[in-house]
Amino acid sequence: MKKPLARKITLSLNENLSETSSDSFETITLRPEKDVAAMIGALNKLLHTPVSSIFVDEISEKLCTLLLESKANQSIVEKFLDEPIQPSSAMALLMSKGAIYDELDDNDLLVDE
Numbered sequence: 001m002k003k004p005l006a007r008k009i010t011l012s013l014n015e016n017l018s019e020t021s022s023d024s025f026e027t028i029t030l031r032p033e034k035d036v037a038a039m040i041g042a043l044n045k046l047l048h049t050p051v052s053s054i055f056v057d058e059i060s061e062k063l064c065t066l067l068l069e070s071k072a073n074q075s076i077v078e079k080f081l082d083e084p085i086q087p088s089s090a091m092a093l094l095m096s097k098g099a100i101y102d103e104l105d106d107n108d109l110l111v112d113e
Helices: 003-019 034-047 056-068 071-078 090-096
Strands: none
Touching: 056 071, 056 090
16 A cells, blocks of 8 residues: 555544444445456456455555554543444454553453354
């Protein structure tokens, strides 16, 4: 992902975090170049996986990395501490890395799949 594109996505997510409630979600649409679209289509057919699911783990990992880059992101993370933690989410990754923790057992915080 090119830096300007990553920056636009990061800015969009940061702006929308304050506007959205925990019951809503944000949709990001990217139109890849023809060669990338062909590769994604091939992966979709090979893996029998919906295109939207192919990159979910990558997005969570990148978001986790971005959140860990600066202490300024602490306030973003704090907004979600009272919410149930979804498996494979950026918050679950932050917990597994020891960046956040709860006094409860980790399994008590995870939402069942």
